Amino acid sequence: MxxxxxxxLRHPSFAIGLVLTTLLVAVAALxxxxxxxxxxxxxxxxxxxxxxxxxxxxxxxxxxxxASLLLVGARASIVVGVIAVGIGLVIGVGLGLLAAARRxxxxxxxxxxxxxxxxxxxxxxxxxxxxxxxxxxVNAIVAIGIYxxxxxxxxxxxxxxxxxAREYILAARASGQSTWAITWEHxxxxxxSVLVVQTTIRxxxxxxxxxALSYLGLGTQPPQPxxxxxxxxxxxxxxxxxxxxxxPGVAIALAVLGLNLLGDGLRDLSDPKLARKR
Amino acid sequence: MALFLFKRLITLLATLAGTSIVVFxxxxxxxxxxxxxxxxxxxxxxxxxxxxxKLGLDQPALTRYxxxxxxxxxxDMGLSYAYSTPVGELVMQRLTLTVPLALMAMALTxxxxxxxxxxxxxxxxxxxxxxxxxxxxxxxxxPNFWFAILLILLFAVHLKWFAAxxxxxxxxxxxxxxxxxxxxxxxxxxxxxxxxxxxTRSSVLEVLREDFVRTARAxxxxxxxxxxxxxxxxxxIPVITVMGLQFAELLAGTIVVESVxxxxxxxxxxFQSIANRDLIVVRNCVMLLAxxxxxxxxxxxVLYAVIDxxxxxxxx
Numbered sequence: 001m002x003x004x005x006x007x008x009l010r011h012p013s014f015a016i017g018l019v020l021t022t023l024l025v026a027v028a029a030l031x032x033x034x035x036x037x038x039x040x041x042x043x044x045x046x047x048x049x050x051x052x053x054x055x056x057x058x059x060x061x062x063x064x065x066x067a068s069l070l071l072v073g074a075r076a077s078i079v080v081g082v083i084a085v086g087i088g089l090v091i092g093v094g095l096g097l098l099a100a101a102r103r104x105x106x107x108x109x110x111x112x113x114x115x116x117x118x119x120x121x122x123x124x125x126x127x128x129x130x131x132x133x134x135x136x137x138v139n140a141i142v143a144i145g146i147y148x149x150x151x152x153x154x155x156x157x158x159x160x161x162x163x164x165a166r167e168y169i170l171a172a173r174a175s176g177q178s179t180w181a182i183t184w185e186h187x188x189x190x191x192x193s194v195l196v197v198q199t200t201i202r203x204x205x206x207x208x209x210x211x212a213l214s215y216l217g218l219g220t221q222p223p224q225p226x227x228x229x230x231x232x233x234x235x236x237x238x239x240x241x242x243x244x245x246x247x248p249g250v251a252i253a254l255a256v257l258g259l260n261l262l263g264d265g266l267r268d269l270s271d272p273k274l275a276r277k278r
Numbered sequence: 279m280a281l282f283l284f285k286r287l288i289t290l291l292a293t294l295a296g297t298s299i300v301v302f303x304x305x306x307x308x309x310x311x312x313x314x315x316x317x318x319x320x321x322x323x324x325x326x327x328x329x330x331x332k333l334g335l336d337q338p339a340l341t342r343y344x345x346x347x348x349x350x351x352x353x354d355m356g357l358s359y360a361y362s363t364p365v366g367e368l369v370m371q372r373l374t375l376t377v378p379l380a381l382m383a384m385a386l387t388x389x390x391x392x393x394x395x396x397x398x399x400x401x402x403x404x405x406x407x408x409x410x411x412x413x414x415x416x417x418x419x420x421p422n423f424w425f426a427i428l429l430i431l432l433f434a435v436h437l438k439w440f441a442a443x444x445x446x447x448x449x450x451x452x453x454x455x456x457x458x459x460x461x462x463x464x465x466x467x468x469x470x471x472x473x474x475x476x477x478t479r480s481s482v483l484e485v486l487r488e489d490f491v492r493t494a495r496a497x498x499x500x501x502x503x504x505x506x507x508x509x510x511x512x513x514x515i516p517v518i519t520v521m522g523l524q525f526a527e528l529l530a531g532t533i534v535v536e537s538v539x540x541x542x543x544x545x546x547x548x549f550q551s552i553a554n555r556d557l558i559v560v561r562n563c564v565m566l567l568a569x570x571x572x573x574x575x576x577x578x579x580v581l582y583a584v585i586d587x588x589x590x591x592x593x594x
Contacts, residue, residue: 116293119568121530132309249424257419
């Protein structure tokens with residue numbers, strides 16, 4: 001019998017995912033204190049330089065250092081991801097727990113509301129918010145957050161219903177514990193692993209959505225660097241500087257890949273039966 | 279079955295009603311006066327008042343909502359503020375691009391996913407399986423608009439096989455139009471195919487463990503016949519469900535991909551209308567996309583119940 005830690009490190013997806021995710025967070029943290037050059041400084045004399053010792057990945061059409069822009073761009077992804085998934089997690093899990101605890105018409109009504117939340121993919125709700133309030137990071141976060149709520153609510157309700165059917169809940173009820181005490185002390189801890197896995201995967205989806213919204217000009221606004229907007233700026237220069245359109249995409253793909261692998265690994269580790277079947 | 283269908287139909291109608299209320303509230307009530315939005319903050323109050331009256335915006339919100347819904351049901355979406363043409367005409371024109379694009383992407387998704395999923399399942403835990411599954415992880419992680427840019431880099435900038443964007447229209451012949459949609463459809467399909475391939479693989483593996491597969495093998499059926507004749511047919515139920523959900527994703531994805539390739543589809547129309555502050559077009563387009571998503575999900579639910587009668591017992 002090996003410990004969970006040892007099993008985890010030997011699980012290839014989990015190990016690779018952990019390394020990539022740590023790298024993402026480390027890069028964003030590093031950019032708070034240090035970047036090779038200022039990501040905001042415009043110097044037309046330096047525009048579209050090839051990579052060299054000072055500018056590792058070259059410069060963009062405004063003479064800004066690509067490597068620095070990529071480092072700082074990680075922050076936008078993380079901020080949007082954390083807050084948007086946070087919104088979905090807190091509200092969605094709350095609604096899901098309520099539905100499972102109350103059952104009956106409350107459950108029915110909540111799940112039907114969630115159904116119609118599915119009619120609005122993140123892009124659509126972002127477009128509506130943008131049409132009214134104008135583009136911006138906050139609107140992007142709210143849009144992605146709203147999009148996450150029904151998913152978390154459904155998963156929470158399904159897993160919580162399974163927990164409510166167990167004998168130890170019956171025992172807790174028989175001993176006179178209130179519905180909310182049972183939800184807090186028994187249900188939530190028992191569905192935590194499902195939620196952790198889901199949070200990781202939704203984080204990856206949030207990063208993709210932020211990138212798409214910023215690419216469309218609806219998300220993070222200049223001069224704040226973001227990977228999605230770097231791609232839309234690069235697209236106008238595909239013939240002169242094709243590599244500008246490669247780096248930010250690689251950054252997004254690695255971040256998303258890392259989180260997805262981490263989520264898959266966590267799922268396998270929390271449910272070994274499932275892992276053997278796959 | 280009749281009761282199930284009836285219940286699902288009621289849910290569908292309720293969802294559509296709720297969706298329309300949200301769209302109307304966000305895009306019509308929230309911004310205040312659409313005439314003011316349209317003319318900008320510097321417009322004179324008299325001009326704004328005149329336009330308000332002309333557009334019928336001085337009526338109560340409930341009346342305008344009723345008029346909008348009645349119009350939608352009779353196919354009249356009103357006049358675009360910016361183009362002064364019927365919104366319905368604008369939308370229909372753009373749909374001749376967006377719908378073929380989404381259908382083409384769906385067809386590519388299914389072909390790629392079934393091939394990759396069956397290939398991986400047939401080589402469970404061997405190099406081919408690990409390789410394909412690794413590729414699908416990468417496919418899921420790649421943003422579709424970045425993949426689109428990479429396709430442009432390779433096929434338009436380097437090889438010069440395709441144009442970097444734009445759409446010649448259907449008038450000069452189907453082939454030119456389809457050719458312009460190949461790269462956009464491919465960039466939409468790859469991500470969804472990666473997801474669907476993983477589901478196909480696990481579904482096929484599940485079925486491969488069934489007794490009837492062993493029987494078929496014992497009878498001497500060739501591996502190819504077992505896979506395509508027995509396994510795949512039974513493995514299709516979850517695959518079809520996911521396909522329906524993916525069609526909705528593809529529709530939403532066209533908004534981004536149309537921007538990458540400068541295609542005059544519904545997504546581009548929405549963007550132009552946001553820039554023109556033409557809220558009536560935005561409202562109708564958003565509603566149309568939401569309706570398509572909801573209806574596709576409804577059809578999938580019903581199809582699922584037709585294919586697998588156990589669904590009705592648990593009644594979604």
